[in-house]
Amino acid sequence: MLTCKDFLRELNDYLDKCCDPSVRAEIEKHLNDCPNCFVVADTTKKTVNVYKGMEAQPLSDKLKSKLMGVIEAKMRGCKKA
Template sequence: MNCTDFLAKLTDYFDGQIDPTLLVEVKEHLGTCHHCEVVVDTTRKTIDVYRGAQTYEFPDELANRLRAAVMDRCKTVGKYPDVEKRASEPVAKHS
């Protein structure tokens, strides 16, 4: 699992909908990748805020922002050579 795979599972992870096998991989990745560890930490705090305010729904805007931030960092580090082509996949437009 790399950062892209991890981010694809992030919403499932927070929803508790994740497959146990994947959960092991997610936790493994978290143990080795500081970027994603920070993302999870930030996301958890953000979710707490949302939960306090209204019915919780994982916001697309947040997911896109997190994804962009991690991709940016991973590219800078150069640790994941496949990030460049994956990052060029179409993403939701900002309104």
């Protein structure tokens, strides 16, 4: 029988859907019986999802122009060489 400590050890693989089907079944049984572990699994999954949903901010015009200036100068240099 899976304990809360065992569940925590398997949590990553469970969330990443890469644990053995038999282990997954045991975890799901444990989650049905243990409200605390159910909340930990649910809120950890939400934590990962909320970060995955974040959009990266655009570069400022100044930074973009600086970056392209340096890269293009490098490219022109490489072409000549």
